[in-house]
Amino acid sequence: MLHAENLACLRGERVVFAGLSFALAPGEALLLTGANGAGKSTLLRLLAGLLRPAEGRVLWNGAADGDVPLRYLGHADALKPAFTAAENLGFAARLAGVPAVRVAAALAAMDLTPLALLPARALSSGQKRRLALARLALDGPGAVPLWLLDEPTTGLDAASVERLGALFAAHRAAGGMVIAATHLPLPLDAARELRL
Numbered sequence: 001m002l003h004a005e006n007l008a009c010l011r012g013e014r015v016v017f018a019g020l021s022f023a024l025a026p027g028e029a030l031l032l033t034g035a036n037g038a039g040k041s042t043l044l045r046l047l048a049g050l051l052r053p054a055e056g057r058v059l060w061n062g063a064a065d066g067d068v069p070l071r072y073l074g075h076a077d078a079l080k081p082a083f084t085a086a087e088n089l090g091f092a093a094r095l096a097g098v099p100a101v102r103v104a105a106a107l108a109a110m111d112l113t114p115l116a117l118l119p120a121r122a123l124s125s126g127q128k129r130r131l132a133l134a135r136l137a138l139d140g141p142g143a144v145p146l147w148l149l150d151e152p153t154t155g156l157d158a159a160s161v162e163r164l165g166a167l168f169a170a171h172r173a174a175g176g177m178v179i180a181a182t183h184l185p186l187p188l189d190a191a192r193e194l195r196l
């Protein structure tokens, strides 16, 4: 269970948001919406532990000081251009402590098997996004409970959005949670919305 209590965040001298509270239970999804600059990416970075709140706290299963088991995918695809698609996922698997044997299934989950041996620099922008998202499929569904995603469907075609929807559904069915910033409709049934 995730609780955000009375969060406030400053960027430079500016208060981006304040007094923000919400809770998320296993299996739930939360969409962060709002105008450009409203603070969606800032909130995701704060939840990921990359920024500190000026006020408030984030509790994971009631504790404020433990590490939250999460995967964070920001705007950037964070790929190594000279590595193949398979090598990029292999590298991510090593970092995540996931057995390399899961790379093939993660590639398949985002329909990247035919592109596995291409260097990331040779992929289209939507294919790069699919490769970034395939990292979510490295862990088993729900194994890392909290997914924090910044505009995950930008540049994806309809079939890829559907594949991502299948990953979301399996993750949530296993008790996983998704928090996603977006300007687009996402394939997340019964998601709540937090408008910033």
Ligand SMILES: Nc1ncnc2c1ncn2[C@@H]1O[C@H](COP(=O)(O)OP(=O)(O)OP(=O)(O)O)[C@@H](O)[C@H]1O
Pocket: 011, 012, 016, 034, 035, 036, 037, 038, 039, 040, 041, 042, 043, 181
């Ligand atoms: N590195 C930074 N230093 C100072 N201010 C920043 C920094 N990054 C973002 N900001 C400011 O924080 C505010 C919130 O930005 P943020 O990126 O969280 O918005 P967003 O809701 O994700 O926007 P978008 O819809 O454009 O992605 C903006 O006013 C922005 O100018």
